[in-house]
Amino acid sequence: MISSSGSLVEMASAADLIQRKQRSEFLSNVKGTLYTAIKGNPELIPSILTLALNDIMTYDKPTKSGGPNGSIRFSSEISRPENKGLSAALNLVEEVKKEIDSFSKGGPISFADLIQYAAQSATKNTFLASAIRKCGGNEEKGNLVYTAYGSSGQDVTTDLEISLQRSGWHAVNKWGLFDRELGRKDTQEPDLEGRVPQWEKASVQVMKDKFSAVGFGPRQLAVMSAFLGPDQTETEALLASDPDVFPWVQKYQRSRETVSQTDYEATICCRHNTETSATDEDRIRRRDVLRCVGATIGMEMISSSGSLVEMASAADLIQRRQRSEFLSNVKGTLYTAIKANPELIPSILTLALNDIMTYDKPTKSGGPNGSIRFSSEISRPENKGLSAALSLVEEAKKEIDSFSKGGPISYADLIQYAAQSATKNTFLASAIRKCGGNEEKGNLLYTAYGSNGQWGLFERQLGRMDTQEPDLEGKVPQWEKASVQEMKDKFSAVGFGPRQLAVMSAFLGPDQAATETLLASDPDVFPWVQKYQRSRETVSQTDYEVRTIHYFLKEKSVLLKQELAKALAEPSTGARPKCVYQIKVVPRMVCASGPGLKTNPHVDLITTLTKLSCLGQQINYEAYSYPVQKVDFSKLKL
Template identity: 60%
Template sequence: MGVSFLSISSLPSLHPLLGSHYPKTTTTTHQPRFVSICCAKIKTDVSDEEEQQFHWKRRDILKCIGVTIGLESVTNSGLLVGKANAADLIERRQRSEFQSEIKGTLYNAIKGNPDIVPSLLTLAINDALTYDKATKTGGPNGSIRFSSEISRPENKGLSAALNFIEEAKKEIDSYSKGGPISYADLIQYAAQSATKATFLASAIRKCGGNVEKGNLLYTAYGSNGQWGLFDRQFGRADTQEPDPEGRIPIWEKASVQEMKDKFSAVGLGPRQLAVLSAFIGPDQDATEALLASDPDVAPWVQKYQRSRETVSRTDYEVDLITTFTKLSTLGQKINYEAYTYPRKKIDITKLKL
C-alpha cells in the first residue's frame, strides 16, 4: 500500500542538501513527480534507466522532512527569541530610566541636607547586617523601617535618616510607573548616593573648595563606573515584619572581635570591616581608631587611610563600592522584572490617516 506525500520539486531550497542523490529528470515544476512508499521498497514515476541511476530510500525522504521541520523550527524560534529580546530591552530601559530618576531625587535631597550622609550609610549597613546565613532570613529587606526595630539601641540616631527615606519615597512613588519603590531598594540606593556624595565632597576639598574643579576631578579620577553590578541588583523585596533582635552589635560598645565575628557570619572579613569602619556606629572616628588596634584589621585601615589621601582614592573607593554591593544583596532574591510596566497599546481605529 503506497502513500504519496511529498513532491520533490516542491522543495527547491533543499536540493543542495540532497547532493548527488537528487535525480536528473526532465519533469517540469508544474507537473510534480510524487514519491510513493511501499513498505521498504520505493517506486517513482521515472524510467527504468533512471531508476538504475537513482534509488530513493525512505531514510532520504525522512531526512528531507527533518530538514524542513528543522528549518521551520529555527525560523519560528528566531521570531520568538527576537520578541523576547525586544521585550527584555524594553524592560531594561524602563528600569534604567527609573533608576536615573531615583538617583536624581536622592542627589537633590542629599545636596540640600549633606549632614545626613553618614546616617544614611549606617542605616543601610544595619538593615543589611541582620542577615542570618543559617536561617536565610534578614538582610537588606527594609525591616529597619518598623518602629520596633529603628528604636533599638544599635540604631540610635538613625531616625532622621529613616525620615529622609520616607520623604524621598513619597516623591519617587508619585512619578513611578511601575509601582511603589521598596524600602529595601531605596535604603540601599540612598547609601549609594550618600557614598557618591562623600567621594565628590572629597574631590572638592582636594581642589580647595572649588566645586567646578572638584566635579572635574571626580569625573576624571572617580570610581563611578564601579557601580555597574550594584545597579543591576535592583528589585529587592520588603519584609512585612521586623527582623529578630540581637543580630546587630551595639557598635559603640562592641569589641573588635565581636565586630569581626559579625562580619564573618555574613561572609565578610577584616578587609570589609576596615573599609566600612567610617560608617559603623555613631562615632566613626572612634570606631576606626579601635579597629586600627587589631592586627587583622589594622593593615587594611592603614591602607585605606593612605588611599584617601591620594588624588584618585582608587583602592578605598573600589573596595567600598564592592563591599556595599555585596552587603546590599545578602539573602535577597532579586526580582529583575520589578518596576517594569506594560507599554500603552495604540488603538489604530482612532488614528487619523
C-alpha cells in the same frame, strides 16, 4: 587640586596620572594592531581563542603555578598534542609582537599579555563582524549596532567576558577591568605537561573536571564553547549531552535568538504615545507609521545573531529602559535630599548597614529587606540616632512614588540606594573641596578619578522585596560600644572578614577616625586599616613643587622652568601647574601600596557594599517596569 583626600576618597598622584595615560595609549595601539591583524586573518580566530585558553589551562590551583604566563610560545609546549593546529595563531601573535615592540616606549610587551589581548580582540572581531553582516555589510551601521548591542548587558557576552577575565585570575566583569590588567609576566620555561586536555577528543566529563580544577563550573564551560575547538556547533552538541551543562548550552543558544519581525512591529507600535489631544485621538500621524516601518527595517538588520552574539528582545529593551530611567530619577531625588542634609550621611550609612546585618546565614532570613522601617526595630538600642536618616528616606520615598509608573519603590531598595548616594556625595564633596569649591571642576575630577565606573553591578540589583514584619532582635551589635572581636564575629557570621570590616569603617558610627583607631588595635584588621589610610594620602603642594622644580632643573628645560615659575607666582587656587602634565617621567611621589596588599579602597568599598546589599534577597529584575499602552489598530488611518 588633589593635594589631600577625604576619609572616603582616594586621588591619584601626578605620576599615576601620567602612567595611566601612557598605558592607555599603549594599550590602544596594541588593540589596534591586533584588530588589523586578526581582521586580515579571520580564519585564525578559533585557533587564537584556543591558544589563549590552553595557555591559561596549565594553571595548577594547589601550587598556584602555570596559567596565562606565555609558556605556550615555547616550541616544546606548542608542539604538544593538545596544541595541534595552533602554530599559525602563535605565528600571528609573534608577528604582531614585533610590530608592537617597535613602537613601545616602555619595553617589549609580554607574550602573556599579548595572547590574552589577542583572544579579546578575536572575540570582539567576531561580535563586530556579525553586526556588520546583519547590516548588509555596511561597516558604519554595523559599528553602530555593535556599540549598542554588541557587548553591553547581554547574558552570553557578559558571561563570556567574565569567564575570560576570570581565566586571568581576576574575577571582574566587562572589558573595562580586563583592559586594566595589563602587565602579566612571561615565564622563562614551559609549563608542566599533561595539564591541558585535547579538547576535540575529550569527553564532557574530562572538560568538566578540568574546568572544576581551576575553579569553574558547567556554566563557564558552556559559555567558553567557542574556545574548545574550531567547530563551536559541534562542541555545543557534545556539551548538551551532559545533564549539568545542557541547561546552560540551551540558555545561551536561546538567548542568541531574537524576536520575529512581526513581534517587533507590534512592540514598536505599542511604544507609540497614545496620550494625544482630542483631535488626534482616533488617528496616528503618517510619519509615526513611517517611524515604525523604519524601526522594523532596522531591527531586521539585527534580527539574528552570530554564534557568539546575543540580542535582547524588544520587551527586554523596553523594561531595561524603564528601569534605567526610573533609577536615574531615584538617584537624582536622593542626591538632592542628601546634599541638603550632609550631616545625616553617617546615619544613612549606618541605617543601610543595620538593615543588612539582621541577615542570618544558616536560615537565609533577614538582610536588606527594609525591616528597619518598623518602629519596633528603629527604636532598638543599636539603631539609636538613626530616626532622622529614616525620616529623610521616607520623605524621598513619597516623592519617588509620586512619579513612579511601575509601582512604589521598596524600602529595601531605597535604603541601599540612599547609602550609595551618601557615599557618592562624600566622594564628590571631597573632589569639589580639592578644587577650591569649584563645582564644575570638582565634578570633572570626580568623573575622572571618582567611583562612577564601579557602581554598575550594584545598580543592576534593583528589585529587592520589603518584608512585612520586623527582623528578629539581637542580631546587630551596637557598633559604638562593640569590641573589635564582636565586629569581626558579626562580619564573619555573614561571610565577610577583616578586610571588609576595615573598608566599611565609615558605616560603623558617626566618627570614622575613632572607629579606625579602634579597628587598628586588632592585628587582623590593622594591616587593612593602615593600607586604606595610606592609599588616601597624597603629596602636599610644597612637596609637589619641590619635586617638580628638581626635575626641571635636572633636565635644564628653560621653557618649562619659565612656565613653572609663572604658575607658582600666581595666587594659589588649589590647582596644579599645567606643565606637570607635559612631563614624561616623574619620580613616584607616594608609596600607596603595602607589601602584599594590592587593593583600591574605592573598589573594595563598592564591592563589599554590593555584596552586602543583596544578602538573602531574590532580586526581581522586572521591578518598576510597566506595560506599555497598546494601540488600537482598528483606528489606524494613513
